[in-house]
Amino acid sequence: MTATSLFYILISILIINFIFDKILDFLNAKHFGDVLPKEVADVYDETEYIKSQNYKKVNFRFSTITSTFSILLTLLFFIFDGFKIVDDFARFYSENNIVIALIFFGVIMLGSDVLITPFSYYKTFVIEEKFGFNKSTKKLFWIDKLKGWLMTIILGGLILSLIVWFYGFAGNQFWIYAWALVAVFTLFMNLFYSTLIVPLFNKQTPLKDGDLKTAIKKFADKVGFKLDKIFVIDGSKRSTKANAYFSGFGETKRIVLFDTLINDLTTEEIVAVLAHEVGHYKRKHTIFNLVASILLTGLTFYILSLFIDNALLSQALGVSKPSFHIGLIAFGILYSPISEITGLIMNFISRKFEYQADDFAKEHFGATHLISSLKKLSKNSLTNLTPHRYYVFMHYSHPTLKERILNLNK
Numbered sequence: 409m410t411a412t413s414l415f416y417i418l419i420s421i422l423i424i425n426f427i428f429d430k431i432l433d434f435l436n437a438k439h440f441g442d443v444l445p446k447e448v449a450d451v452y453d454e455t456e457y458i459k460s461q462n463y464k465k466v467n468f469r470f471s472t473i474t475s476t477f478s479i480l481l482t483l484l485f486f487i488f489d490g491f492k493i494v495d496d497f498a499r500f501y502s503e504n505n506i507v508i509a510l511i512f513f514g515v516i517m518l519g520s521d522v523l524i525t526p527f528s529y530y531k532t533f534v535i536e537e538k539f540g541f542n543k544s545t546k547k548l549f550w551i552d553k554l555k556g557w558l559m560t561i562i563l564g565g566l567i568l569s570l571i572v573w574f575y576g577f578a579g580n581q582f583w584i585y586a587w588a589l590v591a592v593f594t595l596f597m598n599l600f601y602s603t604l605i606v607p608l609f610n611k612q613t614p615l616k617d618g619d620l621k622t623a624i625k626k627f628a629d630k631v632g633f634k635l636d637k638i639f640v641i642d643g644s645k646r647s648t649k650a651n652a653y654f655s656g657f658g659e660t661k662r663i664v665l666f667d668t669l670i671n672d673l674t675t676e677e678i679v680a681v682l683a684h685e686v687g688h689y690k691r692k693h694t695i696f697n698l699v700a701s702i703l704l705t706g707l708t709f710y711i712l713s714l715f716i717d718n719a720l721l722s723q724a725l726g727v728s729k730p731s732f733h734i735g736l737i738a739f740g741i742l743y744s745p746i747s748e749i750t751g752l753i754m755n756f757i758s759r760k761f762e763y764q765a766d767d768f769a770k771e772h773f774g775a776t777h778l779i780s781s782l783k784k785l786s787k788n789s790l791t792n793l794t795p796h797r798y799y800v801f802m803h804y805s806h807p808t809l810k811e812r813i814l815n816l817n818k
């Protein structure tokens with residue numbers, strides 16, 4: 409194969425990916441106005457239904473514009489040898505491979521983030537604002553951005569440096585070291601995400617005394633889950649949308665309820681949502697996800713190690729001097745069809761897990777309150793109740809509201 413043909417393969421993958429995505433979006437949008445299935449017909453009243461229709465359309469238009477802008481820019485970057493320009497720039501400042509890789513990815517990430525920021529700003533302060541979801545201030549938006557950058561620079565920079573260093577002394581055996589590093593990092597993040605990362609952005613407080621705590625305690629005792637592992641997070645400082653999640657394992661496990669969830673739902677409904685989260689824990693879903701993600705990382709690094717020495721990867725991007733960082737970019741694109749497939753499988757499993765967690769909640773707390781809480785949550789976030797099944801198959805990590813209600817009523 410020549411560098412030119414590989415270049416065209418890379419471009420084709422990007423374009424096919426984009427077109428495929430747009431077709432799915434379009435199919436999904438064509439069904440926005442479908443008659444609501446009877447299971448979910450009572451979620452919205454007339455005004456809210458119209459509002460939800462508008463919200464879907466506005467978001468569809470917005471995502472079409474953003475993704476078109478982004479693919480055009482990416483293609484221009486490829487066609488005009490963007491990677492070579494950035495590589496030359498990095499090499500101007502250093503001869504050390506680690507420093508070059510850091511500058512290279514630093515410039516590319518900073519550049520793309522600067523270009524994407526106006527879009528996310530618009531999404532928060534125009535779209536979400538218009539539909540009454542946004543609670544974030546401009547100051548908070550920029551502080552979040554800054555913190556996000558700092559985290560990427562410190563954590564991403566550290567991991568990248570180590571991997572380039574591994575490649576320097578171990579050649580294509582580097583993948584074993586890289587895998588071990590990322591596995592340890594993933595494990596560490598799983599254990600300490602709630603205590604190290606979340607506090608940078610949010611406040612978590614133990615449940616306050618009152619009816620809710622009493623009701624939750626009753627349920628927690630029944631299923632053997634410790635009450636001191638349940639926290640409330642101040643999600644309301646950014647958005648009115650409500651959520652709950654389970655994180656960590658062993659001693660660091662915890663269930664986090666958004667304060668917005670507590671405001672929107674009745675006590676029984678909150679216990680039902682909590683029961684669903686306990687279900688994820690009892691059915692060992694977090695452990696499965698952790699193991700799966702570590703195994704997938706290993707597989708990806710191994711395949712990367714088979715390709716990374718090939719000078720063609722760099723030459724395809726117009727860079728004559730082969731290097732790890734350029735090879736990584738080309739590989740990332742070549743690998744993207746495979747990661748689409750693994751993503752699909754993970755979504756499929758995740759939807760199964762949601763049913764299992766729902767079944768657990770049903771078994772230990774009954775289905776009625778979970779159904780009414782799911783309906784309320786869907787209503788309050790103007791959820792699309794008639795997504796196209798192909799779209800669900802590709803993108804949804806949760807079954808649709810209709811499917812969940814059917815399952816809970818079984």
Ligand SMILES: [Zn+2]
Nearest residue numbers: 684688762765
């Ligand atoms: Zn769940």
